[in-house]
Amino acid sequence: MALGEVTKKQLRPIRSFAELYHMGSIPFVAIFGLNKRYIHSDYKVTLWGRFRLVTRLWRNTRHIATGTSYKAQAAIAAKLLSIPKSTQGVVVECGCWVGGSTANLSLICKLVDRQLIVYDSYEGLPVAEKGDRHAKDEAAGMFCGALETVQANVRNYGDISRCEFRKGWFSATLPHHSEKIALICADVDWQASLHDVVVNLWPHLNPQGYFFIDEYMYLDYCGLFWSESFWKKYFDCGPPGLMGSGVGVGVGQYYLGPFDWKVDPTSIAYTRKDFSGHWNYDPQT
Numbered sequence: 001m002a003l004g005e006v007t008k009k010q011l012r013p014i015r016s017f018a019e020l021y022h023m024g025s026i027p028f029v030a031i032f033g034l035n036k037r038y039i040h041s042d043y044k045v046t047l048w049g050r051f052r053l054v055t056r057l058w059r060n061t062r063h064i065a066t067g068t069s070y071k072a073q074a075a076i077a078a079k080l081l082s083i084p085k086s087t088q089g090v091v092v093e094c095g096c097w098v099g100g101s102t103a104n105l106s107l108i109c110k111l112v113d114r115q116l117i118v119y120d121s122y123e124g125l126p127v128a129e130k131g132d133r134h135a136k137d138e139a140a141g142m143f144c145g146a147l148e149t150v151q152a153n154v155r156n157y158g159d160i161s162r163c164e165f166r167k168g169w170f171s172a173t174l175p176h177h178s179e180k181i182a183l184i185c186a187d188v189d190w191q192a193s194l195h196d197v198v199v200n201l202w203p204h205l206n207p208q209g210y211f212f213i214d215e216y217m218y219l220d221y222c223g224l225f226w227s228e229s230f231w232k233k234y235f236d237c238g239p240p241g242l243m244g245s246g247v248g249v250g251v252g253q254y255y256l257g258p259f260d261w262k263v264d265p266t267s268i269a270y271t272r273k274d275f276s277g278h279w280n281y282d283p284q285t
């Protein structure tokens, strides 16, 4: 039997083992992923506090459907905990589906005392734009989480007092964004959607602000962060590059494919506003 024909039933033991692995990793994520060496002294977070946070991140991914692993969210927490409190800026999530990632981001925002702005259509993915190689017409409306559903999930599992929800297509809502941003988390699937997020929000990102994406495994998609023509055209600068392009950052996950459905959502990729991914050596010049 070819690997692609492995059935869900046959995968069940692997899934159970994967669940055990994830649960067993919680202390390691708390100790090493959120290592206190990288946490700014402004935050008085004890090991117990980190353990509690990571446990809640893990628990929420079991209660609410989400495309993001708790380890990826812990990686986001680590970056937010490294930013001094004196650096102003909200956290922005673009693409929340039913609010699993939002609930976890809201808990992280509570820890670092920042607001979370959540942009989504709350109607699922938009119709495919011409030239978008990742979008599919038949997938329009997928990942639909109604605003009320997202809010209920955040109320039950996160901290809704940290959140502001902004509804609409990115092309309509993001141009009106005005707040400084400490960190952006974009899980938006289509190229056109990522384009809207970067073009509209990058100017608001702090000089050392972080930009995370979920679709790290698609090289063409990651290519936006390496594209010299894109960054020249929209920001008159070189590309920032993307840590984790193609493989994700090392959050202790693993790849179990190729299967036709995901056993395990895995890692994440990121860049920072002051990073540079620009090749400038040419022996002929």
Ligand SMILES: C[S@@+](CC[C@H](N)C(=O)[O-])C[C@H]1O[C@@H](n2cnc3c(N)ncnc32)[C@H](O)[C@@H]1O
Binding pocket: 065, 066, 067, 068, 094, 095, 096, 097, 098, 099, 100, 101, 119, 120, 121, 122, 123, 124, 125, 126, 142, 143, 144, 145, 168, 169, 170, 171, 187, 188, 189, 190, 192, 193, 196
């Ligand atoms: C894969 S889901 C997000 C999953 C979520 N981050 C999680 O981990 O559970 C993608 C989300 O992006 C939203 N989205 C994508 N493109 C959009 C656009 N152009 N305008 C508004 N929302 C968009 C969809 O509505 C959907 O909720």
